[in-house]
Amino acid sequence: MYLDAQKVAAALPWPALIDSLSHIFTQPVHSPVRHHHRIDLPDAPAAMMLLMPAWIEGQYLGVKQVNVFPGNNASGLPALSSNYLLSCGKTGQPLAQLEGNELTARRTAAASALASRYLSRPDASRLLMVGSGRMARYLVPAHCSVRNITQVTVTDLSLASAQKFAEELRSTGLQANAISLDQLEQATANADIISCATLSTEPLIYGDWLQPGVHLDLIGSFTPTMREADDVAVQRCDVFVDTRAGALAESGDLIIPMSNGKLTTSDILAEFTELCAGTHRGRAQLENPDSAMTLFKSVGASIEDLAAAILAYERVSAHQNA
Incomplete structure (x- = not known):
């Protein structure tokens, strides 16, 4: 076959x-x-x-x-x-x-949606998509399958690319708009879920921008020198991963804060084996679930x-x- x-x-x-x-x-x-x-x-x-x-x-x-x-x-x-x-x-x-x-693309987006099912607020409706490349076209519908997303905001290094993707989303019936990167701080403050799928080596999302109750989904970083969020974001959020072994070995989003003394392995609360088995209940188990800020970092696994x-x-x- x-x-x-x-x-x-x-x-x-x-x-x-x-x-x-x-x-x-x-x-x-x-x-x-x-x-x-x-x-x-x-x-x-x-x-x-x-x-x-x-x-x-x-x-x-x-x-x-x-x-x-x-x-x-x-x-x-x-x-x-x-x-x-x-x-x-x-x-x-x-x-x-x-x-x-x-x-690969579908299972990667599905992993983010699975994490959102455990970690985003059940009433999350506003999605910020950072990046408008191939993976973004999988991540948006995947997130929409687990949460009632009513508003999608898209940003990218290329505003034209973000506008094209937002137009594609509108053609499917979603309310979507594109913004330039200089509007990212305000968009971050208004988002319930932030999904990042870029090849950035410098932070795009800053911890000081994050609002209570947000869920941050980081896809792009798959080498120790790549990152999409700064140290403050990682410190402010409750951190979850797909697999500890993979994320700690490959992602600069975790490796760099660790090298700066801002994160330890014990700060990673759970991986998928624990979330899916129910030994950690995700957002529901956190202190003040409505206002907790969560972060999910995936690097993929066989x-x-x-x-x-x-x-x-x-x-x-x-x-x-x-």
Whole structure:
């Protein structure tokens, strides 16, 4: 079975995908650290192959292969391509191959929505989307699937890009507007949920701007030198992560405040395994839940890819056998 990007999208509706992520974080999943392999090329920049395996014993096993070839840009080809191979956990026989870029984008946005389900206020209705690239187009509908979002504000380094995305959102029936970055402070103060999906290496969101009750969702930082929020934001918020091991090893949003003595590992209240199992109840467990400020930092994990691949395979198989 091969599922291209369009079929992957159709097989992973937001509510089902979010529930699948919630379920798999309560299961005994083996998910080793991702493998990085450098590939030298003649007359071109070095490439990289990333392998992200995960398995549930006796059920499913899978691996995502991500190929990063920077030299492709010169010939008009995408620099990144990825595929996911899902196999039977009992026999090792391949079951399905899935286009990996769509799978990754959807499970990333679904993880943010899952976190919002635990961490944003139930009455949250105003979403600030920082960044208007590809991921923003997944994050907005994912957040809308768990909260009754009535107002979306979009900002980006390129105001034209933010305006284009806001227009797309309005065409779907959402009330949406675009602002320039110099209006970001006021937009931050008015937001219930702030989702950031950028490649920034400098803070965009400052802790002094945050208002009581806000939920801050940080997607972009996946290296120790990248960050989207400053030290004060991290200090003022109750901090949650998808996985402690990944977030503490890869994200400058946490690594930099730690190096500055502004954050410790004990300040991270819970990860998905605890939230999904109910051992930490998220915002509901915090002192003054209505006014608490929460922060969720994700860097992605192979367990999320596995959950998405299993869901897509089972949904398509059920449809074919109906």
